[in-house]
Amino acid sequence: MTTQDIANDLVELCKEGKFAESGEKYWAQDVLSVEAMGDQRESRGIAAARGKGEWWAANHEVHGVVVEGPYVNGDQFVVRFKMDMTPKGGQRTTMDEMAVYTIKGGKIAEERFFYGG
Amino acid sequence: MTTQDIANDLVELCKEGKFAESGEKYWAQDVLSVEAMGDQRESRGIAAARGKGEWWAANHEVHGVVVEGPYVNGDQFVVRFKMDMTPKGGQRTTMDEMAVYTIKGGKIAEERFFYGG
Numbered sequence: 173m174t175t176q177d178i179a180n181d182l183v184e185l186c187k188e189g190k191f192a193e194s195g196e197k198y199w200a201q202d203v204l205s206v207e208a209m210g211d212q213r214e215s216r217g218i219a220a221a222r223g224k225g226e227w228w229a230a231n232h233e234v235h236g237v238v239v240e241g242p243y244v245n246g247d248q249f250v251v252r253f254k255m256d257m258t259p260k261g262g263q264r265t266t267m268d269e270m271a272v273y274t275i276k277g278g279k280i281a282e283e284r285f286f287y288g289g
Numbered sequence: 290m291t292t293q294d295i296a297n298d299l300v301e302l303c304k305e306g307k308f309a310e311s312g313e314k315y316w317a318q319d320v321l322s323v324e325a326m327g328d329q330r331e332s333r334g335i336a337a338a339r340g341k342g343e344w345w346a347a348n349h350e351v352h353g354v355v356v357e358g359p360y361v362n363g364d365q366f367v368v369r370f371k372m373d374m375t376p377k378g379g380q381r382t383t384m385d386e387m388a389v390y391t392i393k394g395g396k397i398a399e400e401r402f403f404y405g406g
Contacts, residue, residue, distance in 0.1 A: 208362035243387040243403035245325035250367065250387040250403045270360040270367040272389060286360035286367045 175275045179242030179249040182273070186239045186251065192225050200279035208287050221283070233258045247275045292392045296359035296366040299390070303356045303368065309342050317396035325404050338400070350375045364392045 185194035302311035
């Protein structure tokens with residue numbers, strides 16, 4: 173699969189709400205996941221990436237997601253996620269996020285998340 | 290200026306249509322500019338980046354631009370450009386593009402362009 177193929181498939185899975193599945197399908201064993209904020213911005217490995225996703229899913233109610241992309245350049249691609257959601261105990265809000273993925277050997281070697289607003 | 294400050298200012302300039310000015314203000318001397326396509330995907334230095342912009346401006350008529358962002362993470366940020374334009378001798382079309390900028394020492398060390406389809 174080319175980077176474009178992987179990018180297209182990942183976007184399709186996310187459009188169907190299958191975020192965890194898209195990760196399980198494409199994360200490299202030692203995937204580097206980089207957040208914009210927080211005490212520990214960088215985490216390494218599938219277990220950590222999966223844990224972030226599980227924490228997120230448990231602490232936010234998602235009302236709807238718009239997924240735009242992919243936008244490809246070489247072994248990298250960008251996907252935009254616009255999420256209508258309510259954090260646990262918080263106010264309903266919209267999260268506007270860009271994810272930049274780097275593919276190596278058919279897997280996500282790096283995922284880096286950028287926030288607007 | 291923080292990366293967020295530079296990102297905000299660059300987006301403001303682009304929203305005003307001042308693409309060339311935003312580059313002149315923030316390109317590092319040895320800026321690396323990376324296209325998604327073409328014979329020479331990578332170019333180095335302000336003269337090359339400026340030349341690409343001048344070629345582009347001379348060969349496309351721009352009817353309107355929507356600029357979204359910035360989306361920041363550390364020393365990087367993403368900006369989306371959606372451009373309603375007509376290539377010289379071609380059909381009017383929409384270009385949907387993401388730019389990922391890397392800032393070092395208050396300047397754009399790298400700009401990398403991603404295209405949707």
